Amino acid sequence: MENVIYLDHAASSPLRPEVWEAMAAVIGTADFNAASMHACGRQAQATLEQARAEIANIVGASRGEVFFTSGGTASDNVAVLGFVRRCRSDNPRIVTSAIEHKAVLYAAKQAASEGAGLDILPVDEHGQVDPAVLDQTLAADSSRPTLVSIVWANNEVGTIQRIPELVEIAHRHGALFHSDAVQGFGKLDMRQETAPVDLLTATAHKLGGPVGIGILVCRRGTCLEPLLYGGTQERGVWPGTQNPIAAIGFAKALNLCVSERDVHVPHFVSMRETLESRFREEIPGVVVHACGAAQRLPNLLSIGIPGCDQATALVALDMAGVALSSGSACSSGATTGSHVLDAMGLGSEEDYTVLRLSFGSQTSDQDVQTAGDAVVAAVAGARTTFATG
């Protein structure tokens, strides 16, 4: 989209040209069925395995621990439901947080409806899970097989959880640990040696890779029941004909993201801080979500404006050529109440507008400047009551 300032990379980050080139380079050799016996199939499989190895190397896992899926939702569902169904006869339990992505939250609710125990941990006003609460919850019932699933970085407000500490607690109680790491993947250090999670969800299209491919990193020895039947691809974790071209795209995007991290992350933080201080000055009553969290996603800024009509503000921004989101929208495009803000005790005011600005590798200081102008103007136009604070 020409002439659009795109600040919605947390929703999907456009395919990077280098990724496109890497994918194009294997067309003709990798667009076959990787399960086929013949030379073409072998070539496709080799490409797939090359991608798997590159990704495994970056996350500090072995090749056999990386499973390709169709994306974040698939990986989350396999992790949660695959665990519960695998140990269904042993009275399993899921412990998760109130600010998970719905792919985890609703999979957990489905697991509960299939008989699993379910504990949903609260968060503080910055969206942080208190490790002590996890500790107590696990200590209260340590006899059952338990999967703890805590989002690494929240997709709406950007809070980063203390994953290493939470993993340590879970393991101390004999529980497995899954993290939906879709948002921070490639930007944060998620190597096994830093945080030895048992299961990790990531997806390619948040880092400039193709839509439709994700991974579940599954530490050796962690057994999951398949959700789909009829194939043994990905060792049954996510059966169905594999997509080597998308896998190469994912690996390329991740490689780029990690190799540029030292340049991009400080730039993201600087743009976020510039916008944040500007909004605090120019938008009366603005609330910066998760600003008190110990760590926040470098490339995401979420603000709340009480007394401002959200849909009107979003249309005005759309017309001004600025693409961002409210942080919580169903696929119809209608903005909806946010379970994340609810859990943080925020957003209950009348006409509470949420705007989420998220950056990608191509985002420039000029983009942020222009978008900031548009946000300030749109908010002023959509103000239903004027906050004076």
Add this chain to the structure above:
Amino acid sequence: MMTDFILVAMSGGVDSSVAAAFLVNQGARVVGATLKTFCYSEVSGPGQTCCGLEGISDARSVAARLNIPHMVFDVEKEFTDDVITDFVSEYAAGRTPIPCVRCNSFTKFGDLVRRADALGCNGIATGHYARIVRRDDTAYLALAEDDRKDQTYFLWGIPRGVLGRLHLPIGDLDKPAVREAARNLSLVTADKPESFEICFVPDNDYAGVLRRYLGDDHPALQPGPFVRENGDPCGEHRGYARFTVGQRKGLPGGYSEPMFVLEIRPDSRVVVIGPRSGLAASWLIASGANWLADLPLPGDEVGVRIRHGAPIVPARILACTSDGFELELSLPQDAVTPGQSAVLYRDGIVLGGGVIHASRPADSQCFSPSASARCSSAALPSSDKSLGTRIVTRTS
């Protein structure tokens, strides 16, 4: 000349798609908006949610094709308060409401105006089959070119103040022409089948909606007696809310001529049935009125439509206030049904309308002058829930 900047309500159907396209082709700056009025997850099976609503997705596709911005406005709460709650309580009171009138009167146009103002749009537009005509610099709502598709019956309750900035781009076309235009523009909605359902009543199962909101044990859904006009019982029904005046289906059989519902008496749960001749009425009172032109005066001859698709018939105004009116029909009409609208016309212009509150059979004694006067004094009730009261509030 300033370019028109128009907010178009896009339902995801072919009519509003073409309306938006016409405005774009005329050079206006256009923004599309779809109102999400309710969430399907409450009324259908698992997995079906508002996110899957075909209408919203189609409207977005059309907006992308026309290269205009498009937004979904969530008016679920307002729609529930203004439309569904009224729908349910009207049926519970033995009347037959028109939710589309309520939606246009309260939810849709009011919301569009508010959004348009916030966005700086000077115009709003919809894909209704109706027209705006200007006489002496005043805008009036007028009948559509295609009389069979005319939708003015559903629009009498919109705020009069809207007319001056309202665009109805397809009011001069008939349906085949609209479809032809949509095909020429390659709009995905070109051949979409027309919906005749009430949007929040899937499969036309309105009794199911009533059950959900009222509960199975509500008197309106409890068995009650069928009686003839003379009071003779003639069977049992499964809840008076399942019936509407003029209905023929679901009534006891075995009569020499077809039976129709003549009256519903909620207090005793009685549904009165009788032959067609008992349906004729030549007098009615409407309440909750809204006016889109100067009020008619007693004695004025007007045209009135008492049902969507019914012909406009001559009538004489007996009394009229801002809140309601009483009129005499020149020819008796069948099934003048409480809860339906009575819409008044003159020379193709919509004067206004109201909700039918009461009617009298063609042969009623109420037609003596004194009785009529008595009816008038008791008529034109203006409860705080009435359309008129709220419209006056909004446009004042």
